[in-house]
Amino acid sequence: MIEWIFGVMKKCFKVLTLPQEYNLEMQAQIVCALGVVHNFMKVNNPNDPLFKDSTLELDPDMDDTAAN
Numbered sequence: 001m002i003e004w005i006f007g008v009m010k011k012c013f014k015v016l017t018l019p020q021e022y023n024l025e026m027q028a029q030i031v032c033a034l035g036v037v038h039n040f041m042k043v044n045n046p047n048d049p050l051f052k053d054s055t056l057e058l059d060p061d062m063d064d065t066a067a068n
Helices: 002-012 024-044
Strands: none
Touching: 002 024
């Protein structure tokens, strides 16, 4: 599930695919901020072509309750 989320984020925000020059704390804040931006965009503009990409959809066969 985590890999899927990061895949979605990297597809939406290409900045996440580049090496960063920020410290680890700042990188974590960037990921959180982009998550908020992504959710805001999806709520306020669900018809955006970005969200029509089938590779961004959740796999219905994925089990997010799997034990560690």
